[in-house]
Structures are given as structure tokens and as C-alpha cells.
Amino acid sequence: MTILRRGDVGAEVRELQRLLRLRGASLDLTAEYGDSTLAAVRSAQERYGLVVDGVAGPKTLFALQVNGKQPTHLGMADLRRAADELAVPLAAVRAVNEVESRGTGFLADGRPVILFERHIMYRQLRGARLDADGLARKFPNVVNPLRGGYVGGTGEHTRLAAAWRLDSACALASASWGQFQVMGYHWELLGFASVEDFADAMRLNEAAQLDAFVRFILADPALHRALKAGQWGTFARLYNGPAYKENLYDVKLARAFARYQLEEKEAA
Template sequence: MSVLRHGDRGQEVRVLQQRLNLQGAGLNPDGIYGDSTEAAVRDYQRKVGLVIDGIAGQKTVMALSGDDCSNLLQHASLVSAAARLGVDLAVVMAVNEVESQGSGFLDNGKPKILFERHIMYRQLETPRTPEDDAAALKKHADQLAASQPNLVNPNAGGYAGGSAEHQRLANARLIDDVCALESASWGAFQVMGYHAVRLGYGSVQDFVTRMSKNENEQFEAFVRFVEADAGLLKSLKGKKWATFAKEYNGPDYARNLYDTKLERAYQRHAVGCPVPEAA
């Protein structure tokens, strides 16, 4: 399904306009995504609680089609996050647009994950108590890497994608439940499980339960992640997009143009987004 926005033309836009009219928009279904259509999309998003960006993406179309959208990210969560972080609402909206994986859930209702076999290796070999024998843990991790390299490996890789990642995770949990859950990234913002306790969750199991509920919980994990990193928060407050992208996405951020995408998204959302008053 195409993402429709201001300036688009064609049959998909006409269908969108017709669906909006069923919600009382009163548009001329001319197939042109102009100011009136964008305003109608914003009005509908506001009505149902979705992120108010004027873009007709998958979530807006799902809602217009009558699908259950109770687990989708709500605009109120972005407003609350902007106040907590002390940034413009447009900053939060830009980050949500660029850094999220679109939807935080697969079609089967499970949260999006990516299982990292090299993190599993690291977690298995890392002592957790003073009584742990580091040498024995490493030997065990190496044995598993030799027998099950797709699940435990010093090197990244082995990705299956989509729902198959949940099968990889299920197999890894048979080896060590905690290490396996810590070794997957979760939800729309792909926060790693091993951050759970540092971010204030009771355990990695508590974190996973929350990530499985809805996108608002997934976004909460992202906000906590930013709050816990002074450098990341500083770059976000200063709109230092390259610095933020490098810290959040890693050294390949420039190759994927994350900083450019963030700046452009911010400029779009800045129009009409209120700046929070200083405390």
C-alpha cells in the first residue's frame, strides 16, 4: 500500500477522499492530495487519536477501513513525550516518522523483533554474579556457537526476518530464556531487551510483556532510552540530527541518510506544531 501525502495524485488519492467523505469530510474526490485533503486527513486522525501528521499511511487507511486500531501509537503519546523530553512536538514527530519501523507489530499480532545471535553469545558469556565462572561461561558459549551458530555466534547475521525471527527467538529461549529475550530488539523503535532493567523495567520479561501490548508502550521504551542517555537527549534538544542519528543508528547512519531524513521531517512537522513553553 502506498503512503499518500500532499502533492500526490491518482486513483489511490480518489479512493482516500471517498473514504474520508464517508466520515463527513465533504471533499471533491478529484484525485488530488491538496490542502483540503490534507486537512481532512488531519481532522480524521485527530478524531480517532492517531498521530496527526496529515499523511495517509497504513495506519490511517486501516482506521478508515474499519480495522481495530487500539494498539496503534496515539498522538497524545507524542505530546506527552515532547513535554517530558523538553523538545518541540515537531522533533518527536520527526523521530517517530523516521526512526520507527512503520508499525510495531506483524500481521499476526506479534511485536516486530530482530534476534541478534552475536548479542546472545555476549550475554551467555557475561558473568552476572560474583560466583559466576567467566571461563566456564565462555566455554559454554563457544560450544553453543559451534553446535547452533544460527542462534549463538560471535558474529552478527543469520536473520530470517518477519515472523521467522520469533521462531529463532523461541529456539534461543530453550537455551536461556533471559539471555534470549535480552538479545532481541523489540517494537517499532527496536529497543534491545538487554536495556530493560536500565530503563526502569522490572525485568526483561516485564519489558517484553509491555512491548507486546501496543505501540504506545513501544514508544515509551524509546522515550526512556533517550531520557537515560544525556548525549542523545542533548543532541535531540539541539536538533543536531547527525549526532542523534549516529548515536541512535550507529556509524552507518549517513549511508541511510537518517540525519537528512530527520531534518526534512522536522521541517515539515514544524509547520503548525506548537513549541512547548519553558518550565
């Protein structure tokens, strides 16, 4: 559990300062928790109705991440908007939401659902020309040429935090985020200014997570065509990878689509 206070230094303090700047504070990214950071934390705590103690614990960090707003769940209006943007039947979006999503985009503590991929972290570090092999020897649970090490739930945030200390941008890019588990390294493809902006959006609400999914579909013409045509085998292969048949994703999608189509026809 991260708790930052006056006198602390390091990458986590720099991330706190970045969040404070994102919420309007005038701060330099010094990575030192000095007087100006203390004042900014106290100001944020007062604004968000928290205990004003100048200590950046889980509640303060979460409030900064979501700008004081509790994450909201998807509604039918969100799904209809996504269907319109994709120019596909509403039943198709409902089917994907049922089969491909994790059911909820947030953990019980309000943080977004993530899955940290250590093999992607290894790849991202190599792409950044950092010592991926050396870091893999020291931190094999978060940097590794082989996939694995998953613990699920809040434990994935612990793994992300460990990777974040090695390189923040590579770490954020190496996790899949939210209800539709969109990978962070797609941030530029999806039109975000940075991987940090992408992660901030994924912390907002499930509608923002759905928007990232829509952007992802629109950025891949073959995936978009498959969704439009109801070619569930092709869609599942492109979205889930070659192992999609093991989980019967194509069968589940086809069945859900047919069920929602019938439901909508009967309701018309």
C-alpha cells in the same frame, strides 16, 4: 508454531506457567504441563473468550501475552505526551517516529516486531558465564560472535524461540523490540524489574513501546541533548551507530523535522 498440551515438559512450558502466573494463576514453575497448568489454561481461555480446550496454542499464548487486549497503534496524544516528557518540540518526536521507527510495532498476527541479534546472544551467554562457544558451534544461527542470520517478520520469533530454549533471559535480552527497536538488554537501564517485564511491556501496545523509547532517550544525556538541539547528525550517530550515514538517517530526520515544524506552524 508452538502448541503446548498436558504431558509436555520443558522451558516453553515454564514460560507458559510464568505467563499464567503473570495473569493471576497460582502456579509453581515446574516446567511440567500437569493438572494445575491445564486448569489454569482452561480458566484463561474462558476469561479471554477462547475455545476452552486446555491446549495452549498460538491464540492462547498471544492472549496471555497481551492480557486479552489487542495491541493499539500510536496516536497524536501519545506523541504529544512523549514530547512533553522529553521537553522537545512535537515535531522532533514526529520526525523520529517517521524515520527511526519500523512504521508499526506489531506483526499481522499481533506479536511485536523484533529483530534477533545472534551476536548479542553470544555476548549475553558469555556474560552469564555459559558455554557461548560450545553453543555457537551447535546453534550458529542463534549464537554467533558475528552478526547476521536475519530472516525478518515471523521468522525472527522462530529464531528467538530457538534461543529461548538455550537461555530465556539471554534470548529476550538479545532481541530489539517494537516500533523503535529498543534492545532487550537495556531493561534495567530503562527501569524494568526484569527482561521478562520489559518483553511483556513491548507486547502490550505501541504506546508502551514509545514509552521504552522515551526512557532510553532520557537515560542517555548526550542523546537527549542532541534531540533537544535538533543536532540530527549526532542524534543519528548515537541512536543508529557509525553507519547512520549510509542510510542518510540524519538527512531524513532533518527533513522530516522541518516539514512537521512547517505543518504545525501553518495549523496554529
